[in-house]
Amino acid sequence: MSTPLRLVIFDVDGTLVDSQGDILGAMRHAFGAVDLEVPSRDAVLGIVGLSLPVAMARLAPDAGPAVQDELVEGYKSAYVDMRAKVGAAQSSPLYPGARDSLEQLHATPEVLLGVATGKSKRGLDSLIKAHDLGSFFVTQQVADFHPSKPHPSMILQAMADTGVDPENTVMIGDTSFDMEMAQSAGVRSIGVSWGYHPVSALRGAAEILTDFAALPTAISRLWER
Template sequence: MSAPLRLVIFDVDGTLVDSQADILAAMAQAFAAVGQPAPSRSAILGIVGLSLDVAMARLAPDADHGRMVQGYKDAYMALRAKTGAAQSSPLYPGAREALTRLRAQPEVLLGVATGKSKRGLDKLIEAHGLEGIFVTQQVADFHPSKPHPSMIHQAMTDTGVAADQTVMIGDTSFDMDMAAAAGVHGVGVSWGYHPVSALRAARTVLPDFTALDAVLGEVWGITA
């Protein structure tokens, strides 16, 4: 009897790549564009994962959010063009190896669910040579902001994988709350932008990527 199809969905910023330098710099420029001081580093990293319009509304309720969103996008693109996405948003240690191991398993499908735009995700995938890795790619352009479960629902529809065989991996409370809302397993990571204490909806939290295979085995009831 063949194994059922399984789906592993990854968040991007703070989970697969560390893009905080560009995020912080672009946010500073977005606030400067409306004549306001940028929030603290912790406040900015606390909204990573949300769609930009939602993030700006949380950080600056009374500002011109449309102008801020465009300012952020322009600044982020300029920063990325200056240094290259592979340098400005490097993969976390062990990320590439983990993706390679999972992709080698014929019953496992990989996807992403990110607050990035499609353009931003495409550039990042190209920069890191990850073309063809993710069979389903859910981005902010086409969905409500996390933690709405729309991204996960669409990824399961795309792949035909059931909720009990789907895992969402992310670094923020938005990722874990999205997983809970979609009825799938949420696995947090310890190296991202939200403290582990914020990942209350996570089934477990990874200390590093080397632990991923064992955790997925536990989630799916696979014995070594």
């Protein structure tokens, strides 16, 4: 009996790349531009993974829709400017071991790789180009075309794109939003400890990893269960 196709979906910020410097910097610029108090580091990292309109509504709930829209646009502009100054590869570096794990998984014939991110398509395209990741991901789900995490739309579309069943799909992420999204989509999840939410928030994960090198083995254990 042949091995079924399997799908491994990655979150991006806080899972594959460490982009917190740009995220925090862009948020400081956006809030300063509208004369609002800048949220704390923990508050900002706590919303990473959400689509920007949802994130700004959480960070500035009393500001009103018009100001929240200004925050979104101010953040986007600042993020693009900062990335242009130093390049996406330097401002959002891959976590140690990320490329090796991607290469190992990509080399397995029955395994397909995808991403599901709160980034825009433009932001993801820039990051993939900077890190030369274009050959890895057969499905790329971004905030432009989906409701914000933890809605399951991104995972459901990734499975539709690849024809992989829920029991053969796993979501890899660093936030509670990733774990909740996986649960809503009926797939399993693996949490990573090096990202932006505390490990205690990764409820529902089949495993919590502390080292990227352990990911391929953890995924293999998951398929065996």
